[in-house]
Amino acid sequence: MTRYLPLVRAALARRRARTVLTIGSVLIAFLLFALLMSVRQAFLGGIHAVGKRILITANVVSLVSPLPLADRAIIASVPRVRRVAYEVWFGGYYRRTGNFLFALAVDPPTFVAELRSELGLSPRARARWIADRRGLLVGNAIARRFGWHVGEVIPLRSNIWRRSNGTNTWPVRVDGILRPSEKRYAQLALLHYHYLSETVAKSTGLSGKVSLYRVEIAHARDAAAVSRAIDARFANSPDPTRTSTARTFLLNFLDQIADIGTIVTAILAAVFFTMLLVTANTMARSVRERTAEFAVLRTLGYGPGRLFGLVVAEAALLVGAGALLGLLLGLGLIVVLHGLLATILPGFALPPSSFALGLALVVLFVLASSVVPYLQIARLAVADALRRE
Amino acid sequence: MTEIAAQPSSEPLIRLERVSKSYRRGGETIQVLDRVDLAIPRGDFLALMAPSGSGKSTLLNLLGGLDRPDEGSILFDGVALESLGPRALTRWRAIHVGFVFQLYHLLPVLSAARNVELPLLLQRLGRAERARRVAAALSLVGFPDDRHTFRPTELSGGQQQRVAIARAIVTNPTVLLCDEPTGDLDRRAGDEILDLLVELNRRLDKTIVMVTHDPHAAERARTLVRLEKGLVGEIRATSS
C-alpha cells in the first residue's frame, strides 16, 4: 500500500497552511489529553492501591470536627474489627508555609502495625520511633527535599494547632526515614499523637480527641456491615460517626476539593469535540475541492472503495501526526513538570492505559472525520464532475 | 511493443444497439441520444463529429462505462456493459479503457511521471517496473525526458496533453476514448497531438474513438461519423 503514499502526501501538501493548522489543533488536543490525564492520575491514580480492608470512621458533621479518643475501645469491640488506629491532621510545614508536608499525629504502635509492610521501615528505626515521644518518621522524598538526616532535630510547625506556650512549633527528632514502595507515602511525616495532645493549647479542644479512626477488618466483604455496626454504636452519642472504606473516603475527600475526574472528562470532551469539527471540516473541504480529481481517478479505474481508502489514509496521517506530536510534547512536559510538582502532586505521570485510550481516540477520530468524505465519494457522479470543470 | 497485423474479424470491437440517454432537468426531459446504433471495428480510428451540446461527451461516457444508457445495449468485445456490476465495471475500465480529455485533467499536485504512474498503481507491479513503463509511455508520446518531474502547471498545453495520453496508454488499454483532445490547443500543438493519435492507431493498432466538433481534427481519423439530433447520421471513410 506504500505505493499510494506519494498520492496521499500530495493531497496533504495541496493546502499546506490548512494541513499545518489541522495537525496543530490535533496536537494541542492530545497535548492537553496527556497533561490532564496525568493530573487525573496524580489525584485518582493511588485510589486502587488503597486497602479495601481499611475503614475510616470520622465525625458525621465534618472532617474538621474531632471524635473522642474514648471511641477507640468501642470501635475495637465491634465484631470482625481487627485493629483500630487513629490520627490527627497536623497541617505541618517547615520554616515557610509553602514547605508543606503531609504530617499526621498518630498512635505509633497501632499505626505502624497497620502500615508496616508498605512503609519500608527497618525494625530498629521503628522501635526507636515508638520509644521516642518526640520522634518523627519522614518519607524519603521529604528527607531528600529538606536534607534531613536521622538524629536531627527539626522545628516542625503547624498551620492548624497552637501550643499552650503560644507558639506553633513542635521540635521533633528524625528517628527513621520511610522508603515506601508507593509514592504517596514518600510525602508522609508521622509524629506521636500524645506529644501533640499533651502540648496543644486547651482552647483548641484537641486534647482527648482525634480527627479520624482507621479500622482494619478481616475481610473486605464485611466492609458495609461493619461500617453500619460502628455507626450504629454512636448514633445516639454526642458525636455520631460516618464510616466508609478508605477508598470511598478518599474519593469523597477529593470531591470536596474538586471532582477531578468529571472536570478532566468535561474539558477533554470539549477539546476533542472542537478538534473533531476541525479535522472533519478539513477532510470534507479537501474532498469537495478535489471532486474533479476523484472523477479523473475513477476514469483511470479507481473504485470508490479505493478512493475512500486514500481519504482514510489521509485522515490517519493528519490525526496520527498531530496525536503523536501532541503526546510526545506532552510526555516531555510531564517529565519536566514531574520534577517541579514532585512535592505537590506526586504521581503526576501519564498512565500506560492513557496510551491505549489515545490510540483508540485516534482511530475514532479518523473514522469520524471520514464519514462525510465517504458520502461524497459514494455519491460522486463521475460524468457530471468531469463536465463541471 | 511489436507491430501486429490487424486480425480480419467480422465482429466489431464495440457495438451500440439502440442506445438512448436522456436527462431530466426541472420538469422537462432532454433526449440526448435516441436509439443510436453504431459499430466500431477493432483497430479503427473513429471521429465522432457533432455540434456542441449534441451528446458527444455523453456517448463517450457511455462507451467508457462512466454512465449507463437508459435503454439499449453496449457490447464491448462480446461483453454487455449493462451486465457488469459497479465493481466489475470499474475493473473492466481499468483494463480496457484509456480516457483523454480536452482539459487534460492531470492531478496538479503530482509530477508528470507520477500522473502517468497513477493507473499502474492499481496493478501488482514493482517500483522499478512502474518506472520503466512510465518512461516508455512518456517517450512514446514524445514528452521531453528532462521534464518528467515537472508539475502540470509548469508545462505547456501540448505537453500536458502528451502526459495525459501517456497516462491513458501506459496500461495498454484496448481502446482510447478522446473527448476533444485538441479543443484547448492552438493549431500547431493540436496537429502534433493528432499526429500522435494517428501514430498510435497506425503503428500500435490502438482502437481510438475521438469526439470533436472540429472538422480539421475529424479529417485525420479513418472513419468519420456525424451525430445529429441524437441520431447517428452519415458515416464515411475519411481520405486519411
Ligand SMILES: Nc1ncnc2c1ncn2[C@@H]1O[C@H](COP(=O)(O)OP(=O)(O)OP(=O)(O)O)[C@@H](O)[C@H]1O
Ligand atoms: N447531468 C446532466 N443533466 C442535465 N443535462 C445534461 C447533463 N449532462 C449533459 N446534459 C445535457 O445533454 C446535452 C449533451 O451534453 P454533452 O456534454 O454530451 O454534449 P457535447 O456534445 O459533449 O457538447 P460539447 O461539445 O459542448 O462538449 C447538453 O444539452 C447538456 O446540457
Ligand SMILES: [Mg+2]
Ligand atoms: Mg463534450
